[in-house]
């Protein structure tokens with residue numbers, strides 16, 4: 001099988017790249033997080049708590065959840081792989097949507113499962129299409145909300161409708177890696193669905209919490225699935241320093257609100273600037289935008305132009321969207337440079 005494709009994040013020769021290709025957070029961890037990590041260093045000779053007890057307690061407190069049903073892993077990717085290993089066998093069937101997170105395709109290959117995709121409509125998950133694509137042997141339905149790479153948001157009422165329409169023995173997995181970027185008014189938590197026993201929800205500290213390098217994800221699982229999952233993920237896969245950092249970040253919800261505001265401001269700015277160039281931008285609820293350049297040739301020319309000006313964005317051919325580029329929202333100077341550079345490219349390619 002092919003390895004999971006990571007992007008080339010180098011700029012043109014000799015230039016220091018500004019990487020806007022991996023949906024990393026624009027800012028380093030807060031002082032609060034850095035101090036907690038520094039203070040925990042003198043315990044680094046010890047193995048970490050494999051239950052992540054204090055981290056789970058902090059997550060449970062903030063989200064009003066039962067801490068016993070939270071499992072943390074080395075990134076939500078580890079939880080996704082663990083779930084696949086625990087739950088799926090060769091020839092089982094997974095259903096995802098057209099542009100759902102590519103890592104699921106790698107996992108399907110890894111466990112030998114068949115993979116079906118339901119068409120999206122206008123870069124948006126279409127619940128009716130998902131329901132129509134369920135087959136008698138579909139075992140898992142995987143939805144990313146808000147979506148990557150499109151950034152679009154499915155109202156949680158739609159996810160509830162999907163759950164109701166799915167057979168009871170089909171597991172629904174909702175990947176909410178970008179949920180914290182959504183304004184509270186749009187996004188009503190879905191965690192109560194987990195209590196029905198056939199839905200799991202994963203989240204991450206890699207995006208709004210800005211800890212991608214420390215590798216911490218978490219999920220909310222029905223008790224029996226949690227027990228199976230814990231058998232297959234490595235005990236101690238979340239390091240002591242990662243647990244401390246994630247706990248401090250979770251308890252700083254004022255910091256999260258501020259990050260959401262800063263990213264939304266820059267996202268609106270970049271969306272407006274790029275739309276003014278006559279390019280279609282998919283309305284985003286995340287820390288990235290998807291820009292449609294109409295043809296693969298245009299997208300690839302814009303990619304190279306940006307790269308020659310240090311800006312490394314993400315080509316979307318691997319997602320079946322070769323006419324699009326995905327741009328991570330960064331700091332105000334980075335976003336100004338991106339808007340100016342795309343403006344210059346547009347002028348040159350029109351002229």
Ligand SMILES: Cc1ncc(COP(=O)(O)O)c(C=O)c1O
Pocket residue numbers: 022023074075076077078101144147148175177203204205206212215216217
């Ligand atoms: C939709 C989605 N899910 C999960 C992840 C992986 O997150 P983590 O860093 O927690 O493994 C990403 C990372 O880009 C993502 O885009």
